[in-house]
Amino acid sequence: MRLVLHSSLEMHASEIYTKEMFKWFQKKLMKSTCYIVNSVKNNGTYMSKLYLVEKATLPENCRRKYRVTVFMYEKIECSCKKFEHSGMICKHIIRYLDKKQKIKIPESLIMGRWTMNGKKIMGPLPYAPPGIGNYGASQPLRYGALCKSFQDLAASGSCSISRYKYLMGVIDREKRYLKDAFADEEHRERTHEAKIQEDYQHDPIFDPPTSKTKGRKKTKRYKSGIETTTSKIKIKPRKCNYCGAIGGEHDARNCPLREEHDRRNF
Template identity: 50%
Template sequence: MNHSWLQDMYSVRHKWVHVYTKLHFTTGMTTTSRSESMNSFFNEFVNASTGLKEFIENSQKALEKQYLREREADYETKNKERSKITSSSLESHATSIYTKEMFRCFQHELKESGAYVVIDKERNAIYKHYEAYKTTVQEEYRKYIVLIVTDNGNITCVCRKFESSGMLCRHIIRYLYKMQWSEIPKQCITLRWTVEGNERVGALQHKRPKIGNFLESQPARYSTLCKAFQDLAARGSCSIA
């Protein structure tokens, strides 16, 4: 088929097809989820009728609110206890390393891992091959997930959840239980999602920028006056006098 647009899209398939993008760390976000969440967040502060001056001031308020959310989340991570769903040492270790939100994600995968079993398939001097499958699915419909463990301890799952989101998948968690690991291996921990993440990288620095003599510019004054006239017209239209 001689379709130039389809040919162009196919030539850059490694940038948008999930089978390729899941090999890269994207914090688990899809192409549109980030923009949609940001739009929803800023809609609380700005809209189509917001003037230029108000837009800058309200955008700053939005950023300050987000900053306070981050600080509150950091406080809860460091000072509030987590509710565990098992008595395993693996989950206990997760409570000490992950932030509050990422511990919740770990618990979800931990809960789902209970439906899987991991079996040995092949061993050699370079790697060990395991397969995980869901026991609640009939044998003829089962999907077998391949796990590869190299001689240096690296664990790779074909689902690539860890590579794309930085969080362990249920298949690797089930493998760790099978091998009786008491702690999550260091190579399976993403610094970004840990309690020490901000301390190691550096705390978020926040300073309110100075807008300066914003209204000295003619476009800014014009925008402010237009917004004032709109409000005045709206009030005036409510009366016939």
């Protein structure tokens, strides 16, 4: 794995963590360089030591102080509770370890599920096969179980021509046997289904109840954007200023009354 800072903590993380978790560790390691660590004296107990971690790139009045508590036997806790939530150490603890020049990450801060040999340490995950349903009471369950069995049988029978011919012969023979042996049962099922359909035929089917929608009732079709813009432009009908005709095909220049009047005067 490619190292960024080439520190002892980063080298140790590359040896224990998986590829994805090591990338996550590198991001937290780069962010931890912006933090400073200050020890708190007289914290009230001799069993633990308290450190305040804050971001140095922010103004002093805007800095949030995280409490890193170091107990005996290298047990470390942070007030951000990142390790308790995700199982990976936070940037505040990484900054504390870097200040104390720790070569390795403490064992108490390493979760086995994020390590490369996590499967060897934790062992295989407990697996319980899904419970088998009551095939005698449910037709879909019976159908699914038969499909699964026939899929395995088809995979084995399609390997050669001899297997295929033998399996098709067995299927044809069993189909005839089922039809003859369970003829009465099949007749009862068909009679029962026909009776159910007959009962439903006598029940009238009406349209579902309609609900009144909000808003004004739409009486016209919806127009497109081009139609709405062009419909607002109203073209005035043509008007002749000489005879006063509206909507005609002439105006004052070619009015027939004016032409007739001019001929008479001429």
